[in-house]
Amino acid sequence: MGAVESPVDEKADYLPEEATNILKSLASEWEDVLDANALQVIPLKGAMTNEVFQIKWPTTQETSRKVIVRIYGEGVEVFFDRDDEIRTFEFMSQHGQGPRLLGRFANGRIEEFINARTLSASDLQDPNISALIAVKLKEFHDLDMPCPKQVHLWDRLRNWLSEARSLCCPKEAEAFYLDTIEKEISMLEKELSGPHQRIGFCHNDLQYGNIMLDEETNSLTIIDYEYASYNPIAYDIANHFCEMAADYHTETPHILDFSKYPDLEQRQLFVYAYLSSSGEEPSDSEVEYLVHEVEKFTLPNHLFWGIWGIISGYVNKIDFDYKEYAKQRFQEYWSRKPFVLGSVGPSPESVIDDTST
Known part of the structure; x- marks a missing residue:
């Protein structure tokens, strides 16, 4: 990041x-x-x-x-x-x-x-900058990378979950509902996969710190490609929207504020800018379809960074409360799932407060 x-x-x-x-x-x-x-x-x-x-x-x-x-x-x-x-x-x-x-x-x-400034958390709320990001992200997604053009999301989630379970003590695995999350990944893969899905080369970590703005030319550069891979483009946009809840330069950088998640109009404007960057005017139905797809892909995104937080708490020495961050991502997953998918299934109301080993 x-x-x-x-x-x-x-x-x-x-x-x-x-x-x-x-x-x-x-x-x-x-x-x-x-x-x-x-x-x-x-x-x-x-x-x-x-x-x-x-x-x-x-x-x-x-x-x-x-x-x-x-x-x-x-x-x-x-x-x-x-x-x-x-x-x-x-x-x-x-x-x-x-x-x-x-x-x-x-x-x-x-x-x-790069002679440009790193964006700040508040920049993501600026409609002009947001439109620039949408256009740049479309350009990124259209790159023809020399690697297999297949979705990596689901295998990566399962591999990370396996790693998290190997690191956690039984109490912590239970507190984070890791056994349940395996079923959730399979459910999401079935629910969100389909022939009409648009696959592109995705950044997968498009938070503000990975975007540079040259204010003289008004041009953006996307940096840091550790997590980049082919994935559904809706997933990458969903990841960017979820990152609007974060500010990693406060006294409590791990605390997320999901009230900053973009409202419907902001999401529509972003998707419109994204789709129209190719030079063709998208129809209202095209915009609405992608907005809807993006909302669904916020769910695997919460699981992705939740599991990342658990593993990072064990392997990373950087001063950041990874497990509290993971807890918030899982809480957001369970609270949003019924609204996004219209189905409840097994949904813990929140992860147990005591997730210490």
Whole structure:
């Protein structure tokens, strides 16, 4: 997940020696850098999968040279294949979709610095920015990636659930209703799969920290492709809508506010901008159909990030209350399911408060 600058002590010893050597080597090739060894290291706040740093060098120009260093989080390979993610990153940069890859080291990489600002939580509520995101997301979905064009969502959910169950003690597994969730995944797959489903290359983590805005050109760049894969496009839009409930830069970054979930008009405007970006005017029925599909796909999205939260609580050392976050996603799943699917089934009113081991 994305990050923003948080100035602290600027020390190179935050970085692995291999990364520092690559950085100095890169800087020594830039004629405007005054001293390749005089690198400043600034940790960026808000990332929840990796550690992210901005690196600066003083130059002969008015502006400094900058790059981004990403150190992969420990244990997060359970969520995605790192080699797939690197291939995606390289494909995206070759096709002008994201930052260039400048170097790789054992547990991370060095990326081009994008001269744009990371969006904030409030930006997602801005109708002009929201329309830009819709258009950019359609462009992303239409990428022809060199990999099988099949839905990954359901297998990934089952694999993650299996991992979560292996990590949890019986009490915690019961508190999170993990046995029930297996049945829910099968029910959702049956309910939400069909021949008319539109499949595209999905980002799967389109929160505000993964979107950069160049305010001079009014253009967006989508970054961080760890979770990217082919999936139903309605799922990716649903994920983006659910992220409007989050603000990862507060004192309680794990707390979600679902009153910020976009209302019907906001959702219709987003879907209209998405569908019309290809140059053809969508019909009202096309817009309504996709809006309805997106609502249904909020349900597997809550399960996806709920299970992610459980696993992350065990494998990730970043300061974030992953299990409380998971609890909120599961609560939202159970409360929304009857309204979205019109069927109740086994629905715990809320997860048990005591989910500690």
